[in-house]
Amino acid sequence: MKTAKLALITGGSRGLGRDMALNLAKEGKDVVFTYHSDEQKALATAKEIEELGQRAYVFQLDTRDVKQFDGFIAQLMQRLQEDGREQKIDFLINNAGTALYAGFLDTTEEQIDEMFLIHYKAVFFLTQKLVPYLQDAGRIINISSGLARFSFPGSSGYASMKGAVEVLTRYLAKELGARKIAVNVVAPGAIETDFGGGRTRDDATINANIAAATALGRVGLPEDIGAIVAFLCSEGAGWINGQRIEVSGGMLL
Secondary structure, three states: OOOOOOOOEEOOHHHHHHHHHHHHHOOOOOEEEEEOOOHHHHHHHHHHHHHHHOOEEEEEOOOOOHHHHHHHHHHHHHHHHHHOOOOEEEEEEEEOOOOOOOHHHHHHHHHHHEEEEEEHHHHHHHHHHHHHHHHEEEEEEEEOOHHHHOOOOHHHHHHHHHHHHHHHHHHHHHHHHHHHHHHEEEEOOOOOOOOHHHHHHHHHHHHHHHHHOOOOOEEOOHHHHHHHHHHHOOOHHHHOOOEEEEOOOOOOE
């Protein structure tokens, strides 16, 4: 029996990451995902993946701490070996992240350090360490934000790191092209999740303002994003490379 292809998602236990994981499972992929602190949500997501008939591998990982990466990868490869699988992954989705809402003049050095660690340094070095374990003709998908294109006061620190990830993505596409690895960015618009304390979902004024600024007339939902990530991991998406794909319903056109 042929082994299913394997996707690795950082921050896959809830929100956008969870929906990515479930969509990939629906498409017949097995899923490795990390979580930061909520083990119960992680185990619940793993159960949903396995109810879809796919294998789930769950690991706790603080992506802000690059020193944890070697140990995480060693544990993952050991688990794959124990399952009789090749010690390789097919897809890497760099999704883990946290919000920062602070005006430029009020943003602290500590906040910028935090944004750099989780949104840029983690993506750079986890990808670097996993590329040797990525199958030729595999895929890397980095998660950015609509805020790297349009500007809202209070998001300069967060959005700047996402802009850096978009530049990195193009370089990765160029440098990994010899191995036929395609690298793309998915940039969600505002989404109703618990990200940033759930303000987009729970603040009626913010929600209405975003809906009014969006061509399709509503705020995004997690399920608007997961299917796009799954598509980029499909056979039919192999010729998409080095691209930024905004999934925002036409926000601020």
